[in-house]
Amino acid sequence: MKLLKLRFPVIRPGQHLRGVIVLSLLLALVVISNLFFISPDGHAVASNDSTCAGCHRDIHESFIHTAHFHDSAPADSNSIKGSFEEGKNVFAFNAFMTVAMLKEGNTYRQSATVNGSEVQSANFDVVIGSGRNGQTYLYWANNQLFQLPVSYYRPAGVWCNSPGFPNYAFFNREIRPNCLECHTSYVKVLPSADNHFEFSRESMVFGITCSRCHPGSDQHAAYQLDHPGEKEAKYVVNPARLGRQLRMDACGLCHSGFRVALKPAFSFKVGDSLALYSIGKPVSQQGDTLDVHGNQVGLLTASKCYMSSPGMDCFTCHDVHKTQFNEPKLFSEKCVSCHDGLTGPACTVKVDKNIVLSDNCVDCHMPIRASRAITLNVANGGQFLPDYLRSHYIAVYPDAMASFVRKHSAARP
Ligand code: HEC
Ligand code: HEC
Ligand code: HEC
Ligand code: HEC
Ligand code: HEC
Ligand code: HEC
Ligand code: HEC
Numbered sequence: 001m002k003l004l005k006l007r008f009p010v011i012r013p014g015q016h017l018r019g020v021i022v023l024s025l026l027l028a029l030v031v032i033s034n035l036f037f038i039s040p041d042g043h044a045v046a047s048n049d050s051t052c053a054g055c056h057r058d059i060h061e062s063f064i065h066t067a068h069f070h071d072s073a074p075a076d077s078n079s080i081k082g083s084f085e086e087g088k089n090v091f092a093f094n095a096f097m098t099v100a101m102l103k104e105g106n107t108y109r110q111s112a113t114v115n116g117s118e119v120q121s122a123n124f125d126v127v128i129g130s131g132r133n134g135q136t137y138l139y140w141a142n143n144q145l146f147q148l149p150v151s152y153y154r155p156a157g158v159w160c161n162s163p164g165f166p167n168y169a170f171f172n173r174e175i176r177p178n179c180l181e182c183h184t185s186y187v188k189v190l191p192s193a194d195n196h197f198e199f200s201r202e203s204m205v206f207g208i209t210c211s212r213c214h215p216g217s218d219q220h221a222a223y224q225l226d227h228p229g230e231k232e233a234k235y236v237v238n239p240a241r242l243g244r245q246l247r248m249d250a251c252g253l254c255h256s257g258f259r260v261a262l263k264p265a266f267s268f269k270v271g272d273s274l275a276l277y278s279i280g281k282p283v284s285q286q287g288d289t290l291d292v293h294g295n296q297v298g299l300l301t302a303s304k305c306y307m308s309s310p311g312m313d314c315f316t317c318h319d320v321h322k323t324q325f326n327e328p329k330l331f332s333e334k335c336v337s338c339h340d341g342l343t344g345p346a347c348t349v350k351v352d353k354n355i356v357l358s359d360n361c362v363d364c365h366m367p368i369r370a371s372r373a374i375t376l377n378v379a380n381g382g383q384f385l386p387d388y389l390r391s392h393y394i395a396v397y398p399d400a401m402a403s404f405v406r407k408h409s410a411a412r413p
Contacts, residue, residue: 049210051221059321060210066323067130068208072184075108075124081131082152082159084108091150091159094167099150101159110137110148112169120171122148126204128183132325133292136162138175143190143198145175177265182254185209186266213239213250213320215269237271240315247313248297249274255314256280257295285393290371292389299392306394309338328360335361349401355408366391367400 053060063069073079083089084103092098100111108124122139129135129152136151149169153160164173176197177189188203211217220236239250250270259278268277283289283298290299296314306312317334324330336358338344347357349364357364369391 051225052210052217055221055224062323063210063321066320067132067325068320070130071128071208072180072206073127074206075127075137076106077103077108079127080108080124080137080152081135081154089159091161093149093161093165093169097168099159099169101150110150110169112149112171120169122146122171124148126206128179134160139171140201143192143201144196145180145199146171147173147175178258178261180204181265185212189265213270215271237269239270242271244310244313246271246273247315248301251314252280252297253277255295256297257283257289257293285395290369290389290391294389294392296392300394303392303394305338309344328362332358332361335365351405352409355405360404362390364397364401364404365394367397 049060049064070079082101084101089101090098091101097112097114100113102109102111109121110124111121112119122141124137125140126138126145127135128138131152131154133155134151134153137148138145139148147162149162149165149171150159151162152158161167161169162173174197177187177199180187180199185205185208186203187205188200190198190200192198214220215237216235220234223234224230239247242250249272252274253268256274257280259280261278263277268274280295280298281289283295283302285299285302289295300306300314317331318324339346339361347361349357351357367390368388371389
């Protein structure tokens with residue numbers, strides 16, 4: 001286990017940069033990365049999603065707005081969410097060392113200065129993170145990728161120090177293949193003589209694209225285009241048709257936390273058994289292992305819902321072709337489809353009859369919990385604030401129930 005510290009500045013209402021928050025991130029196992037590359041089907045990943053649009057227009061139209069699709073991108077004024085405006089473009093690591101985010105034409109760079117003189121600088125080349133929660137940035141140096149010292153923290157709308165960077169800026173934090181395996185659709189890992197990791201720049205496919213979840217889709221598209229009368233799909237994998245463990249593995253590649261790799265990055269394909277490619281770690285149901293690299297698979301599979309319903313998987317509730325965020329009612333309909341009192345037990349809680357339960361099962365049973373893995377330390381105030389995430393351990397939470405009732409009673413006149 002490795003303890004990493006990071007700092008986030010916080011802005012409170014009516015105040016300027018208030019202080020520095022320290023995030024103590026308990027990143028468990030550092031994934032053993034791959035020393036060589038085998039490309040079983042590299043070309044299949046590099047498909048152009050727009051070919052799919054011709055025949056799957058609705059899915060394509062909604063998918064291109066999702067966090068998956070925008071999860072990584074070349075750096076530009078659109079993809080970088082932080083501000084380059086004067087007054088908002090400087091992050092202070094300590095009293096002497098600051099990093100300025102500079103826009104020069106179509107080039108964006110981070111410039112680290114000590115007592116006002118530049119000591120090092122590098123361009124924003126690759127953006128990781130759609131900006132839903134946060135973003136971090138990478139730069140190319142020959143065929144290697146390195147993380148920039150300053151990231152963007154969406155909830156406060158400010159620049160912050162990158163996860164794992166202590167209270168000074170540096171530019172030699174190398175990116176390993178596993179990071180890109182979860183955050184891009186494909187990049188070719190080049191053989192390298194020593195302990196470095198090199199990638200082919202041109203091969204990188206940004207975002208999480210159709211073919212990442214639907215292997216065989218290039219061959220499928222070519223075949224269907226050649227046989228326009230054909231109504232049956234050929235060659236492409238639809239995760240819904242797999243057995244349950246393989247359906248869970250389809251999402252588990254990226255949504256079961258950091259894993260110890262047994263095989264090279266990008267060798268797993270949807271339809272394979274994930275256990276042959278990497279090993280996950282045990283999960284606690286208390287939220288203490290949750291962070292932005294959360295383990296939805298571990299928490300869900302520990303829930304009674306999952307254990308008692310052989311058909312349940314991640315897409316019982318999620319349509320990954322759409323953006324479904326902050327929609328408790330939509331998700332509650334999924335709960336009620338099983339908990340209608342006939343197929344499965346209905347809710348037994350007794351509350352004031354004016355409180356409507358059916359609009360929001362999730363805030364009581366899948367509450368947003370304080371993570372104990374990430375603690376925010378407001379350095380000036382000496383206060384510790386936790387980070388918050390939606391728990392996928394579906395259960396009865398008396399404290400969540402109490403705050404739900406408080407909130408909904410207060411909301412009425
Ligand atoms: C020329 C038309 C055409 C193109 C192009 C095309 N598909 Fe299809 N696809 C079909 C047809 C027809 C079906 C079968 C009917 C259906 O499920 O819509 C299908 C079905 C599918 C299925 C479901 C398979 C199943 O077994 O349930 C997936 C997944 C899929 N396509 C993905 C893709 C992806 C990804 C692309 C782009 C790389 C793509 N398709 C391009 C025509 C096309
Ligand atoms: C095992 C897969 C995996 C690995 C490895 C991984 N990530 Fe992530 N990362 C995720 C997932 C999944 C999320 C979204 C988390 C959630 O909502 O639960 C995420 C979230 C993020 C976010 C915030 C995006 C947002 O808005 O939610 C950033 C930034 C990020 N990762 C950067 C990195 C970097 C940099 C590396 C490598 C040094 C890395 N990640 C390694 C899977 C991974
Ligand atoms: C994150 C993984 C993921 C990505 C990315 C993804 N899909 Fe899917 N897709 C799924 C899953 C899971 C299903 C099965 C959904 C179900 O039946 O509940 C599916 C089902 C389908 C189907 C079968 C018909 C249907 O409506 O369910 C088609 C067609 C399809 N996807 C096309 C696409 C296209 C085209 C893209 C890109 C624009 C895409 N998918 C991107 C995971 C993904
Ligand atoms: C290749 C890695 C990968 C795979 C496979 C994958 N995801 Fe994700 N997923 C991510 C990352 C990374 C993010 C964070 C995106 C961001 O905000 O930058 C994410 C975000 C999400 C979100 C939050 C989206 C939002 O708008 O808030 C949901 C829900 C989700 N994934 C569900 C799934 C499901 C269900 C599957 C399986 C069908 C799946 N994912 C497969 C990597 C993956
Ligand atoms: C696919 C069907 C299905 C879906 C969808 C589903 N559940 Fe369940 N859930 C079950 C089954 C089956 C049980 C076990 C009931 C029993 O023990 O008799 C269960 C158990 C529970 C329990 C009791 C947990 C415990 O530890 O005692 C709660 C609370 C619950 N579900 C809430 C929810 C909520 C909230 C949702 C939506 C976010 C949901 N469920 C979605 C099938 C489902
Ligand atoms: C019983 C329903 C249900 C199931 C099953 C389910 N989720 Fe979720 N998930 C939710 C709800 C509800 C939210 C909050 C959505 C919102 O903001 O409206 C959510 C949010 C998310 C997010 C956004 C990050 C966060 O913490 O807010 C990710 C990522 C995600 N789910 C991944 C998954 C994956 C992967 C699986 C399968 C292991 C899965 N979910 C299974 C109900 C479910
Ligand atoms: C105000 C918070 C709250 C809301 C909203 C809520 N529940 Fe509950 N639910 C509870 C509590 C608390 C219990 C435990 C009650 C007890 O044991 O007396 C419970 C019990 C349950 C159980 C377990 C029943 C059993 O077999 O013991 C299920 C299933 C359930 N809820 C499902 C749901 C679903 C589905 C919804 C949305 C329609 C929902 N709940 C909305 C608080 C809530």
